[in-house]
Amino acid sequence: MRKLLVGVLASAILFSGVANAHQPVVLLDSDTTAASGPLLVDGTVSFAVRAAFTKAGQKKAFRAQFKEGDALAVQYLIVDKKPENALRNTSLPTLVITDPAGSKVTMKFNERTKFYEPWGKVNYLYLGRYSAEAKSGIYSFLITSKSKSAITIGVGEKEGVVGEVVRGSTEAAKPVASSTPKATATPKAEPAGYTMEKVKSNNSKGSCWSVINGYVYDLTKWISSHPGGEGAIISLCGKDGTNEFVAQHKGQGKAEARLSGYVLGLLAK
Numbered sequence: 001m002r003k004l005l006v007g008v009l010a011s012a013i014l015f016s017g018v019a020n021a022h023q024p025v026v027l028l029d030s031d032t033t034a035a036s037g038p039l040l041v042d043g044t045v046s047f048a049v050r051a052a053f054t055k056a057g058q059k060k061a062f063r064a065q066f067k068e069g070d071a072l073a074v075q076y077l078i079v080d081k082k083p084e085n086a087l088r089n090t091s092l093p094t095l096v097i098t099d100p101a102g103s104k105v106t107m108k109f110n111e112r113t114k115f116y117e118p119w120g121k122v123n124y125l126y127l128g129r130y131s132a133e134a135k136s137g138i139y140s141f142l143i144t145s146k147s148k149s150a151i152t153i154g155v156g157e158k159e160g161v162v163g164e165v166v167r168g169s170t171e172a173a174k175p176v177a178s179s180t181p182k183a184t185a186t187p188k189a190e191p192a193g194y195t196m197e198k199v200k201s202n203n204s205k206g207s208c209w210s211v212i213n214g215y216v217y218d219l220t221k222w223i224s225s226h227p228g229g230e231g232a233i234i235s236l237c238g239k240d241g242t243n244e245f246v247a248q249h250k251g252q253g254k255a256e257a258r259l260s261g262y263v264l265g266l267l268a269k
């Protein structure tokens, strides 16, 4: 009982500490259709899905799964800087949300509300929000560019939990619970949470955990595949590697997308 209470308190502190720490998901150039894009297994968990485009006519897409009656909360954001904040609404990418029954809604731009995200220290503008009671099943989100631009789609509002992101599954139509998709990120249950102490004990090439931006990652399998060499990853084992990662890879979709595949969970404090 006591343990449970401590756990709850720790989580409460943790949650407030990482308020608005939407879990980042970066769409790749190959995520051109909902079926090829990532699936957010629980669409109520707070995700920030980033999509960047180099010119008009490009498409990027993803999926999110909901249970009947879940809150479907979608926000369309741009970073409050050029070129995006200087673009007319008609030059920004469109977002079409298709529900499990096939009905489509297009995100309307009806606000320009400033929002400072303290965690990543980024100024955003909300351009539109869409809320509804979800139907059971998988929603798809298709973003189509009209010029060079980058946007962030916020999905879900549940903070402080790590959401599962599945890539490469061809079983889009099936409920995930009854299928066995190839999960690239499967947070495992860890009753006491992922503490710094545990990170420190996984400090070798054979078992390599690292903390990046408040999340714990198991990088063991990535060591031998890293294009920048084994040493760069080994040097992060057992410690907080945020500075090293950010210094090398900040804003790089490929590195962030790769990293998101190794998430274990939030760092417990």
Ligand code: HEM
Residues within 6 Å of the ligand: 219, 222, 226, 227, 228, 229, 232, 233, 236, 244, 245, 248, 249, 254, 255, 256, 258, 259
């Ligand atoms: C967990 C952490 C890391 C992940 C997931 C990661 C991921 C990646 C990925 C996906 C690439 C290929 C990028 C591309 O093809 O565009 C890459 C390249 C590279 N990474 Fe990392 N990286 C990590 C940490 C680091 C660190 C800490 C350093 C340096 C200290 C580093 C140095 C490099 C370099 C130099 C390259 C370029 C290699 C080349 O193009 O020849 N990486 N990394």
